[in-house]
């Protein structure tokens with residue numbers, strides 16, 4: 001123990017270098033009774049490594065405080081479109097005080113590699129560590145952002161200007177960069193890919209949506225808009241992400 005740590009321990013001080021904000025993470029790896037395992041420890045470690053690399057730009061770290069193997073043939077495959085299936089998986093552990101990652105052998109009824117629910121993050125076999133870091137962004141309260149999407153005719157076009165990236169504006173962008181290029185660099189860009197990395201300081205103008213419930217048809221739909229999207233470290237970031 002260093003002298004600084006000893007002093008901090010003795011007097012109960014929280015020195016910044018010793019107490020950088022960190023969120024707890026618990027991983028649950030589903031395994032079948034025949035021995036098939038959804039993920040090996042190096043994959044879980046790679047996810048934590050990417051999370052810590054990506055979120056360092058926002059001053060947040062992650063601690064893997066537990067990694068459990070859960071033997072369950074039923075939970076090995078989660079049905080993306082079936083609420084009961086999602087809940088059965090993500091309720092395996094409840095209110096652990098941090099983020100719960102559930103590694104499964106298959107995400108059925110969907111092409112998604114991973115997805116976030118308020119009860120936990122589900123990680124399928126095709127998910128990259130960056131996909132998981134993106135889903136953690138949803139746990140931090142951020143929305144997906146796009147330049148265009150098949151669900152709407154709206155699209156972001158043109159060169160960036162100060163009011164479109166008000167807290168990140170600089171004169172150092174390449175000459176021909178477009179607002180769409182900037183959007184595609186963001187961690188919260190809504191399509192899978194390892195090139196999506198940036199956490200901006202402030203909101204970024206882009207295409208995004210909120211889910212709206214129709215009380216007549218009892219269905220959810222997406223309310224698309226182009227405006228400053230909540231994808232940033234300064235506005236609305238939950239720095240204590242927790243799964244229910």
Ligand SMILES: [Zn+2]
Nearest residue numbers: 134138144190
């Ligand atoms: Zn997303």
